[in-house]
Amino acid sequence: GDSVTQMEGPVTLSEEAFLTINCTYTATGYPSLFWYVQYPGEGLQLLLKATKADDKGSNKGFEATYRKETTSFHLEKGSVQVSDSAVYFCALTLNEKLTFGTGTRLTIIP
Amino acid sequence: DGGITQSPKYLFRKEGQNVTLSCEQNLNHDAMYWYRQDPGQGLRLIYYSQIVNDFQKGDIAEGYSVSREKKESFPLTVTSAQKNPTAFYLCATSWAEGETQYFGPGTRLLVL
Numbered sequence: 001g002d003s004v005t006q007m008e009g010p011v012t013l014s015e016e017a018f019l020t021i022n023c024t025y026t027a028t029g030y031p032s033l034f035w036y037v038q039y040p041g042e043g044l045q046l047l048l049k050a051t052k053a054d055d056k057g058s059n060k061g062f063e064a065t066y067r068k069e070t071t072s073f074h075l076e077k078g079s080v081q082v083s084d085s086a087v088y089f090c091a092l093t094l095n096e097k098l099t100f101g102t103g104t105r106l107t108i109i110p
Numbered sequence: 111d112g113g114i115t116q117s118p119k120y121l122f123r124k125e126g127q128n129v130t131l132s133c134e135q136n137l138n139h140d141a142m143y144w145y146r147q148d149p150g151q152g153l154r155l156i157y158y159s160q161i162v163n164d165f166q167k168g169d170i171a172e173g174y175s176v177s178r179e180k181k182e183s184f185p186l187t188v189t190s191a192q193k194n195p196t197a198f199y200l201c202a203t204s205w206a207e208g209e210t211q212y213f214g215p216g217t218r219l220l221v222l
């Protein structure tokens with residue numbers, strides 16, 4: 001079946017560091033790809049998405065590019081802030097089902 | 111104020127008791143979903159509904175029930191048959207099945 005694999009956390013960075021959270025997927029077709037963010041005690045917020053190969057999703061300084069050749073959708077940010085501390089979920093949708101990775105907890109230290 | 115509301119934020123269940131979690135939306139979305147989140151894990155689909163008066167089981171439907179009598183509402187009942195109900199429950203909606211899903215703030219269910 002379809003699946004999403006995320007880099008295991010937790011990830012701890014200093015403020016203003018460069019962030020990469022790896023995400024790869026396995027799917028039988030051509031899924032849409034998403035990153036969601038979950039702040040402590042809250043629901044998930046859509047961070048960005050890409051619907052076809054080579055699309056780049058971006059929002060709030062975060063970016064991810066849909067790479068069909070490597071089946072990847074890595075999340076990046078050039079300079080993280082303390083307020084970016086959260087759990088990040090990579091997900092795909094295909095055949096009307098949304099499949100999540102297990103999440104990566106990110107902590108930013110001042 | 112548009113969006114998805116879930117209530118209550120925290121809910122306590124006694125052994126053998128059924129409890130109902132509320133999910134309401136005013137986004138005019140057709141599809142609604144219930145997910146369960148356990149610590150350190152991703153989300154697992156419990157039930158979903160594409161239209162009023164219709165719903166389908168997800169991956170972990172046992173011990174849960176739903177109804178969809180109105181487009182705006184998709185309540186989830188956690189029955190006494192669910193032996194491990196302690197979790198964070200998230201409701202989501204999308205304008206159609208397969209489209210981008212948007213999530214509510216969640217309800218944390220604890221067993222006394």
